[in-house]
Amino acid sequence: MSSWTDKRPMSPHVSIWKWHMTMASSILHRITGCAIYVGAFLIVAWLFAAAAGPDMYEPMAGLIGSIWGQLVLFGFTLAMSYHLLNGVRHLFMDAGKGFNPKFASFTAGLALVLSVVLAVSVWLLAGLVPGVDPLSIANTLLGAAQ
Amino acid sequence: MTKQSIRTPLGQVRGLGSARHGAGHFITQRVSAIALLFLVPWFLITLIGAVRGGYDGALIYIADPFNAVLIILTVGAALYHMRLGMQVVVEDYILKNSTKTVLLILNTFICITLFAAAAYAVLKIAIA
Numbered sequence: 001m002s003s004w005t006d007k008r009p010m011s012p013h014v015s016i017w018k019w020h021m022t023m024a025s026s027i028l029h030r031i032t033g034c035a036i037y038v039g040a041f042l043i044v045a046w047l048f049a050a051a052a053g054p055d056m057y058e059p060m061a062g063l064i065g066s067i068w069g070q071l072v073l074f075g076f077t078l079a080m081s082y083h084l085l086n087g088v089r090h091l092f093m094d095a096g097k098g099f100n101p102k103f104a105s106f107t108a109g110l111a112l113v114l115s116v117v118l119a120v121s122v123w124l125l126a127g128l129v130p131g132v133d134p135l136s137i138a139n140t141l142l143g144a145a146q
Numbered sequence: 147m148t149k150q151s152i153r154t155p156l157g158q159v160r161g162l163g164s165a166r167h168g169a170g171h172f173i174t175q176r177v178s179a180i181a182l183l184f185l186v187p188w189f190l191i192t193l194i195g196a197v198r199g200g201y202d203g204a205l206i207y208i209a210d211p212f213n214a215v216l217i218i219l220t221v222g223a224a225l226y227h228m229r230l231g232m233q234v235v236v237e238d239y240i241l242k243n244s245t246k247t248v249l250l251i252l253n254t255f256i257c258i259t260l261f262a263a264a265a266y267a268v269l270k271i272a273i274a
Contacts, residue, residue, distance in 0.1 A: 011210045015273045033231050040228060044221070047199070051267035057201045064197055073197070077190055084186055087179050092175060122187065126194035 022101075025108035029086045032079040039076040077122055082115035171230060178227040185220040205271055214272035221264040229257040 005012075017023065049060040063069045089107050092098045098107055151158065196207035207213055233251045240246040 015226070030235065031240065033165075033228075034235065036224075037228050037232055040221075040224065040260060044260045044267075047208065047217070047221075047264050047267040050201070050208060051270045054201050057204065061197075061201065073194065079193070080186060080190060083181065091176065091179065118187075122190045123194060125191045126198070 008029040021105040021108045025086055026113065027090075028112075029090070031085060032083040032086075035079045036076070036083060039072075039079065042072070042076070074119065074123065078115060078119040081122065082111065084112040085115050085118060171233075175227065175230045178223050178230070181223045182220070182227060185216065185223060188216065189220040199250065208268055208271040214268050217268050218265055221268075222261055225261045225264075226258045229253055232257075 044062070046060060049056040064073060086108075089111050091096065093104075098104055189241045192207065192213065196204050199207065206216065233250060236246060236253060240249055
């Protein structure tokens with residue numbers, strides 16, 4: 001038996017709602033935010049390992065260079081991209097714009113699609129940084145797949 | 147309320163609600179978001195590039211004065227934003243007061259510790 005004795009109607013809970021694009025985007029925003037929180041440990045660990053010297057850096061670099069490390073790094077990039085683009089959407093909504101249901105669903109989907117484009121662009125642009133071999137990542141992936 | 151109290155209903159709820167910091171939280175969350183809008187794309191591109199450059203590449207990347215300042219700014223703004231965001235998540239889902247308090251304190255400690263570690267690492271490489 002529930003100890004809830006208040007006769008007034010309760011706010012309906014999440015389980016009875018039909019899934020909407022805007023609802024999914026709001027939940028995904030929070031999930032990616034939490035994922036980035038975990039990822040921040042890895043970024044700081046990388047910086048710290050670089051400061052600690054090659055003995056600590058090399059095992060870490062090996063881990064990042066592995067297929068799983070690359071997947072985590074790309075997943076982190078993707079989570080960041082989504083959170084960033086959907087964050088822009090949130091900033092517009094904070095300013096009172098974009099609340100028309102159809103338009104809100106459209107921008108929610110747009111943020112999702114563009115986040116993939118942004119994440120891939122970031123990885124391609126990362127290859128253009130001077131002194132870095134743009135093909136090394138492809139080789140790493142191919143090497144790990146073989 | 148199971149126990150009878152001589153305190154009025156208003157008196158019982160005073161001080162239990164808003165800590166009157168809501169607007170500050172809202173604004174700082176968004177200001178840090180705007181800063182990150184510019185810092186994060188730069189950081190991700192250069193960081194992933196540097197990760198591919200081996201140990202020497204990492205040191206060259208971090209030691210560059212321009213990069214060093216921007217890394218500290220990015221990590222600082224990100225951890226600040228993260229602390230505010232995680233605070234909302236904890237406040238939303240953790241109802242038990244003691245657990246909530248412990249997690250909120252832990253959240254603050256984690257973010258400040260990560261910032262100290264990152265700032266130390268960048269400064270050690272950039273200044274040495």
